Amino acid sequence: MSSAKRSPRPVTRGESTPNQSARVDWLNATFKPGEMTIEGLIVKLSQIMRRPISGVDEGKGIRGYKSSVTLFAHVGSRKQPMGFIGFGGDAQRGTWMVSIPGSGCSLIEAWDEMRDLLEELDARITRLDLCVDFLNGEYTVEDAVAFYRAGKFTSSGRPPATSQAGDWLNERERTLYIGKAQNGKVLRAYEKGHQLGNLQSPWTRYEVQFGSRDRVIPLEALTERDKYFAGAYPVLAELIDSAAEKIPTKQTEGETTLAHLLHHMRRTYGKTIDVLSTVEGFEIASLVEEVRVIGVPRRVNLSSVAAGPTWSGVCDLARKAA
Template sequence: MAPRPVTRGESPKGQQVAKIDWLNCTFAEPAMSVEGFVSLLGRMLGRPVSGIADRGMLGFDSSVKLFARHGSLTSPIGCIAFGGESQRGRWLFQLTGGGCQFVRDWAGLRDLLESLDAKLTRVDLAVDFLEGEHTVEEAVTLYQTGGFQLSGRPPSSRLDGDWINGHQGRTLYIGKAQNGKMLRVYEKGRQLGDPDSQWTRFEVQLGSRDRVIPFDVLTDRDAFFAGCYPALASFIDEAAEAIPTLTKGGEVTLAHLVYHAKRCYGKLFGTLLEQTNATNADLVEEVRIVGIPRRVNLSSLAAGVTWADVQAQHQKVSL
C-alpha cells in the first residue's frame, strides 16, 4: 500500500505567512561534491555559506556543519551527513529553524531537492501571533470542543511548562511526532525571556512515517498548515509576517541577555568605571568578544534589529 499524502487545505489568503522552521531530507549521493552543494545552497540563502567537517550523526559516519555569514558574523544553520554502510550512499540535508529563516528562494530550493529526487522526512510549519491574537488557552478550549479532531477521534494531547504562574511559558502538544504529525502551541516570547509577552506560536511538525510529505509544502505553506487540523484554517489571516517576527525575536532575546548581564555584572562595570581610569570604550573593548551568543538567531539580526528596539524591550523586561 502506498503511503498516504499529508492532509492539505485551501489557503485563506494568497500571502504566505506560515514559515518553514525545520527541514530534514535525504537523497542519493549527488554528482556534485559537498563543496558544490554548499555553494549552491548559498545562492538559495542569498549569502555566503561555509561548511566545517564534524563527526557522524543519526547513523551517518560523517557530517559537515553548515554556517551562514552576515557581515562579519557567522551562525550555524544546519548540516549535511553522509557515509555508513546502512545508509547505502544516501545523504542527509538538515536546515534548522535559524537556517530556514535565511532562505529567500524556497521555490529554487524545492527545484534543487526535486532534481535530487529527495525525500522530505521532516518539515515544521510555524505561524506566529505576536500580540496574542490566538493563545495557548484558546488552543486548549479548541481541543476540548473538537477543533483538532480528525476522522471522528481526538488526537492525543499533553501539557508542558509553567501552567501555575505562566512566567516561563506554557506548551500544548497535540498528536505525536512519532506518528507523523504533531502540533505544538507555545508561548514563544516567554520562552525567549519576556515574562509578559503575548507572542504565541502554532507549529506543526510533519514526519514521513506512513506518509509522503510532498514538495508543495515548501511553497504552498499556508494551505498545508491550514489543512493539518480543522481549527487552523481560520488562523492564517491574523498571523504575523516573517520580518516582524524575526525582529521581535531578536529584540526579546537581546534584551533578555542585556537584563542578565546588568543583573550579574552591572556593579562590576560600575566599580571599574568609578574606581579606575577606564572609559566606557575601554571597558567595552576589554570584555567584548567577536561573535554572537548561542541564543541569538543571526537571521533576526539580519532582519534589522536596532539598539532603540532592544532598549525599549529591556525597559519592559526590567519592570
C-alpha cells in the first residue's frame, strides 16, 4: 500500500459547505415543473453558478424524454456544455429532468443554493456521484484492491461484485468497479491522471455513484457530502476521516426483511408444516424446535432485529403475491 495516508483537500472554488473532502461529480434530478418554465429554470441555474447560462433546443429527445435543451455555461469568452433539461413524453408522467455531469458540477459554487432549488421544486435525485481525489496517490487503485480483499467493502455479510477496465498488465488507466450501478450503488477507483493523458501522474479518484433504485437519495447529500460518501462502504470513512451516513434501501434490513422471510417461509413450507401438524401429530412447539437453527440470517441487520416482523407487513406481501 501507499506510505502516505492523508487525504488532500480537493480545491472547490467558493463552496458553501466548508471542510468537505467529497464533491459532486454528477447530478440527475426529476421533478414536476408546476409554474416553472425552461427560461425560469435557466435563470435559477445562472444565479446558482454565478455566470450566464444559455440553452439550445435540440429538437429531439433524450433519456426517454420527447424534447431536450442543452445547457451551456459562459466561461470567459467560450461556452462550455454543462448539462441538459429533458421534458415531454407520456411515459415521463409530466416530469422534467435536469442532468449536470462533472463538467457542469465543477462550476457550481453554492451547493446549498442548488439544494434549496431542488427542495423548492420538490425534486427527486435519481443519480448522484460523489468523489474524492487523492492527488498525490495517498490511496491508489492497488489499495482499493487490498481493501476489497481484506473485506473492507463488505457491509452486509456478502462482498459486493467487482469488475475491471483499463490496461492492468501495463498498469495504465486502470479502473476497479465495486458494486453495480444497476443495483443502485457502485464505487469506481481509477487513475484520473492517466485518464487525462499523464501516465506519470499519481492522481487517483475514488467515486461513488448512487442511483435511486430501491433508495431515496436525500437532498442533504449535496451539502453534507462527506458523510454520505463515507457511508457508501465501510472503508471510505477511514479514507476521509468522517462520520458515515448510510443511505438506506427502501426494503429495510430489519422489519421489512423479516416480514419477507416469514412470507416466503409460509409460501414455501406452509403446507409441509400443516401436514406434519395435522397428519403426523407434531405439536407446533416441538416442530419449531425440530427445525430451528440458532442465529440470525446474514441479510438481516442486527441493530433492527428487535423490531421484529409486523403481521400487517406479511399480509401486504401476501396480497402483492396473490
